[in-house]
Amino acid sequence: MSADTPLSKERPNPAVDGSELIRFDRVVKRFGANTVLDELDFSVASGKHVTLIGPSGSGKTTILRLLMTLIKPDEGTIKVGGAYLTHEEKNGRLVPAGEKHVREVRKNIGMVFQQFNLFPNMKVLRNITEAPVTVLGLPKDEAEQRARDLLDLVGLGDKCDAYPTQLSGGQQQRVAIARALAMRPQVLLLDEVTSALDPELVAGVLDVLRDIAHTTDITMLCVTHEMNFARDISDQVLMFDAGRVIESGPPEKIFSDPEHERTREFLSAVL
Amino acid sequence: MSAGTHDTGSTDNWDWGAVADFMPHFWDGVLVTLQVLALGSLISFSLGLVWALAFRAPTRLVRWPVGLLTEFVRNTPLLVQLFFLFFVLPEWNIQFSAETTGTLAIGLHYSTYTAQVYRAGIDAVPVGQWEAAKALSLSYRRTWTAVILPQAVRRVVPALGNYVIAMLKDTPLLAGIGVLELLQRSRLEAAQTFQYTEALTVVGVAFILIAYPSSLLLRALERRLVR
Numbered sequence: 117m118s119a120d121t122p123l124s125k126e127r128p129n130p131a132v133d134g135s136e137l138i139r140f141d142r143v144v145k146r147f148g149a150n151t152v153l154d155e156l157d158f159s160v161a162s163g164k165h166v167t168l169i170g171p172s173g174s175g176k177t178t179i180l181r182l183l184m185t186l187i188k189p190d191e192g193t194i195k196v197g198g199a200y201l202t203h204e205e206k207n208g209r210l211v212p213a214g215e216k217h218v219r220e221v222r223k224n225i226g227m228v229f230q231q232f233n234l235f236p237n238m239k240v241l242r243n244i245t246e247a248p249v250t251v252l253g254l255p256k257d258e259a260e261q262r263a264r265d266l267l268d269l270v271g272l273g274d275k276c277d278a279y280p281t282q283l284s285g286g287q288q289q290r291v292a293i294a295r296a297l298a299m300r301p302q303v304l305l306l307d308e309v310t311s312a313l314d315p316e317l318v319a320g321v322l323d324v325l326r327d328i329a330h331t332t333d334i335t336m337l338c339v340t341h342e343m344n345f346a347r348d349i350s351d352q353v354l355m356f357d358a359g360r361v362i363e364s365g366p367p368e369k370i371f372s373d374p375e376h377e378r379t380r381e382f383l384s385a386v387l
Numbered sequence: 388m389s390a391g392t393h394d395t396g397s398t399d400n401w402d403w404g405a406v407a408d409f410m411p412h413f414w415d416g417v418l419v420t421l422q423v424l425a426l427g428s429l430i431s432f433s434l435g436l437v438w439a440l441a442f443r444a445p446t447r448l449v450r451w452p453v454g455l456l457t458e459f460v461r462n463t464p465l466l467v468q469l470f471f472l473f474f475v476l477p478e479w480n481i482q483f484s485a486e487t488t489g490t491l492a493i494g495l496h497y498s499t500y501t502a503q504v505y506r507a508g509i510d511a512v513p514v515g516q517w518e519a520a521k522a523l524s525l526s527y528r529r530t531w532t533a534v535i536l537p538q539a540v541r542r543v544v545p546a547l548g549n550y551v552i553a554m555l556k557d558t559p560l561l562a563g564i565g566v567l568e569l570l571q572r573s574r575l576e577a578a579q580t581f582q583y584t585e586a587l588t589v590v591g592v593a594f595i596l597i598a599y600p601s602s603l604l605l606r607a608l609e610r611r612l613v614r
């Protein structure tokens with residue numbers, strides 16, 4: 117990994133926006149010989165809802181996992197809220213970030229997983245309060261109040277004392293959304309959050325997300341195969357193929373009048 | 388060892404009088420065995436956890452020596468370790484009673500087994516739990532204490548319970564360094580009265596009477612913990 121990139125070599129990103137919150141700059145990610153992301157550039161402006169679409173294996177999950185620092189880029193840099201995510205500036209050079217720095221930047225990011233990943237040993241309320249109390253240092257009663265409000269928001273106000281296993285998949289996923297929001301992140305990452313759900317439970321979760329998208333100013337980066345949902349909430353849709361953005365634009369444009377042949381093929385396969 | 392050649396009265400018939408005479412000494416032995424078992428379990432449960440965490444330490448400098456030590460202890464006989472501690476510790480000016488030395492040895496020996504149990508339990512926690520903890524920026528410490536270990540320990544209680552029973556059955560080895568645990572105490576008594584049948588039968592029954600409630604207790608605990 118060329119971690120010691122001098123800052124001076126940093127290239128201007130064509131997609132720069134005054135209020136950009138996330139910026140990928142020439143990010144390369146390989147798994148063995150498989151180059152999944154190939155000098156990927158893209159940025160997400162603050163408060164926007166961006167949906168990533170693209171065929172299976174095109175690298176959508178990889179992008180979210182990079183942002184969550186679950187994996188590291190091989191090359192390039194990622195910035196969140198103006199700060200480097202996996203690098204630190206020291207004496208004008210970029211060096212791999214220490215754990216403390218990474219944690220600090222990552223606090224701005226929340227993630228909801230396909231498999232919910234609630235903590236089964238904790239009741240619903242504690243699932244939501246654990247991080248605000250131990251990471252943000254919120255007083256317990258304040259964290260609990262916040263958790264109750266969020267549970268009301270996702271329609272589960274009566275489930276505080278349930279264990280996750282006592283809930284349906286759709287309910288668990290709504291708790292997971294509340295858990296992520298309790299950290300008041302600037303960005304919410306959503307990776308196919310309804311694809312592990314029984315079909316009849318999907319709508320409930322999507323309604324909650326629509327609600328959040330329309331009533332808060334949280335930035336969303338969303339991978340989904342639910343094209344109607346994407347059309348409803350997105351400000352921008354990015355079409356991925358082979359680790360690159362091949363087309364981007366507002367949903368009306370991408371879904372009804374795509375420029376790129378690959379996009380057309382992909383959409384006709386999923387719609 | 389045929390008791391009959393020494394004793395004419397009670398070889399063929401069960402002698403309740405002998406049992407009654409023997410009981411006070413028997414209780415002393417039971418007490419020692421229970422003490423060794425309780426403290427030995429405690430040591431093996433906590434030390435095993437330390438080993439299991441060390442197996443996952445971020446640096447090889449910890450993983451390596453701990454892996455080597457536990458492999459070594461696990462693959463040498465408990466009796467050898469007992470003798471080693473009993474005869475070598477005093478040379479380093481560490482003086483423990485035989486019972487303390489025995490308890491430490493058995494706890495150490497079994498900690499290398501419980502370490503494997505914990506390791507399996509930790510490995511069985513889905514990777515999504517680690518990822519969720521990371522996504523919430525939980526500290527290293529909270530990730531272990533609030534998320535991973537509670538789930539891992541729950542899974543391993545039954546396996547740990549089996550080792551308590553195994554440990555109970557190994558306590559007579561402590562006789563090798565002169566600990567008057569249940570079997571040794573009873574054997575010494577019987578050697579004076581030659582009433583081996585009574586003494587050893589009572590000992591056998593006693594082991595069952597300790598083991599069975601212990602396993603019931605563990606099963607109850609398991610039911611409480613496994614959700």
Ligand SMILES: Nc1ncnc2c1ncn2[C@@H]1O[C@H](COP(=O)(O)OP(=O)(O)OP(=O)(O)O)[C@@H](O)[C@H]1O
Nearest residue numbers: 147148150152170171172173174175176177178179
């Ligand atoms: N941990 C890993 N080790 C090796 N290869 C990986 C790993 N994670 C992802 N890949 C590979 O990287 C490529 C992109 O994977 P990714 O999960 O990002 O795709 P995706 O766009 O999310 O696809 P899907 O729509 O199927 O979820 C795939 O070829 C995948 O096999």
Ligand SMILES: [Mg+2]
Nearest residue numbers: 176177178308
């Ligand atoms: Mg994916």
